[in-house]
Amino acid sequence: MTETATTETSNDHSEDHVSTLGVSNDKLGMWVFLGSDCLLFGGLISTYMLYKDRIGPDDLGPEEMFDIPFTSVSSFVLLMSSLTVVLAITALRRNDIRRCRIWLLSTAILGAIFVGGQVYEFTVFYREGLGYTTNLFGTSFFTLTGFHGVHVSVGIIMLMSMYIQSMRGKLTSANEEKLEIIGLYWHFVDVVWIVIFTIVYLFPQ
Amino acid sequence: MATTDQLTESAEENVSWVQEDWIYIKTAIVLAVFTAIEVFTYFESVHQAPEWLLVLTLSFLMVIKFFLVAAIFMHLRDDNAIFTKMMVLGLCIAWPVYFVMAFAFGFLPDWNPILKVMFLLVPPAITGFWLGYSFKGGTGGHH
Numbered sequence: 001m002t003e004t005a006t007t008e009t010s011n012d013h014s015e016d017h018v019s020t021l022g023v024s025n026d027k028l029g030m031w032v033f034l035g036s037d038c039l040l041f042g043g044l045i046s047t048y049m050l051y052k053d054r055i056g057p058d059d060l061g062p063e064e065m066f067d068i069p070f071t072s073v074s075s076f077v078l079l080m081s082s083l084t085v086v087l088a089i090t091a092l093r094r095n096d097i098r099r100c101r102i103w104l105l106s107t108a109i110l111g112a113i114f115v116g117g118q119v120y121e122f123t124v125f126y127r128e129g130l131g132y133t134t135n136l137f138g139t140s141f142f143t144l145t146g147f148h149g150v151h152v153s154v155g156i157i158m159l160m161s162m163y164i165q166s167m168r169g170k171l172t173s174a175n176e177e178k179l180e181i182i183g184l185y186w187h188f189v190d191v192v193w194i195v196i197f198t199i200v201y202l203f204p205q
Numbered sequence: 206m207a208t209t210d211q212l213t214e215s216a217e218e219n220v221s222w223v224q225e226d227w228i229y230i231k232t233a234i235v236l237a238v239f240t241a242i243e244v245f246t247y248f249e250s251v252h253q254a255p256e257w258l259l260v261l262t263l264s265f266l267m268v269i270k271f272f273l274v275a276a277i278f279m280h281l282r283d284d285n286a287i288f289t290k291m292m293v294l295g296l297c298i299a300w301p302v303y304f305v306m307a308f309a310f311g312f313l314p315d316w317n318p319i320l321k322v323m324f325l326l327v328p329p330a331i332t333g334f335w336l337g338y339s340f341k342g343g344t345g346g347h348h
Binding site (some may be wrong): 022031035041042049071075079080083086087093180202 | 222225226229230232233236237240243244246247256259260263264266267271273274275276279285286288291292295299302303306307310337
């Protein structure tokens with residue numbers, strides 16, 4: 001019985017990555033990575049919570065620095081990019097490569113708008129006198145949001161690599177799991193921002 | 206030339222894709238509405254509300270949004286249960302760690318110690334029970 005199952009698995013190419021748990025190794029690997037990333041962001045958010053009030057008497061604090069309407073638009077953009085990436089995955093699943101490409105490119109553009117917004121926000125803060133080493137609030141804020149920005153940027157690079165693969169005919173419904181795994185990463189980045197936006201920007205200071 | 210059966214099958218498949226996409230679109234609309242409510246609490250008239258009420262409302266909306274993305278966009282709802290268990294186990298460990306820190310540094314109100322212990326231990330205890338109860342056991346994955 002077990003031998004038959006093993007032979008069937010080795011003959012079926014699509015089952016190459018299935019582990020003894022009955023799930024794909026690649027997907028399991030991504031979930032383990034996301035779990036460890038959760039701890040990283042948990043640590044960074046906790047550090048921010050600890051140090052957000054550690055500002056000098058003449059320094060600007062979170063209340064004066066944050067531009068909530070602007071950050072809300074950025075958050076909305078990132079939230080919608082989660083929809084476009086999931087639409088790209090379903091388009092690929094039904095082998096609609098053209099639509100998949102459109103959604104992939106939309107996701108990358110929405111991600112780039114979010115990162116652009118973050119760069120603009122950092123520039124404004126710097127001009128107003130909040131640098132990375134100005135005070136502990138600045139250090140913990142830039143480290144937390146900067147790390148998140150780096151995650152989004154890495155996601156954009158991965159999405160663009162998928163886009164190029166689709167242009168070269170290497171992305172089909174047969175290897176849809178590749179895009180699904182990148183989608184998981186992208187949704188995780190979105191989930192982390194949901195937490196950061198609420199705790200860092202919206203909680204009463 | 207396609208037979209009637211093939212055409213019917215293809216039409217049914219198209220309907221199922223449209224339904225699947227529509228679920229994602231509806232989820233995105235709900236997420237956008239929740240975000241709008243969160244941002245609304247920033248405005249002056251609402252911002253005057255008691256701090257505990259604002260924190261409670263924002264935390265509730267944050268948790269709902271978190272689980273909506275995880276369940277629907279990240280497919281935890283339909284995927285193998287092991288992924289959900291891994292995520293819940295992580296949260297189960299993270300909950301007491303971060304809340305002990307929050308209490309220690311005085312971020313949370315000065316509650317009764319019994320209430321604090323319950324707040325720390327009840328959620329991980331319930332999820333721990335669910336995890337233990339739902340494990341089916343097996344051969345240990347031997348070939």
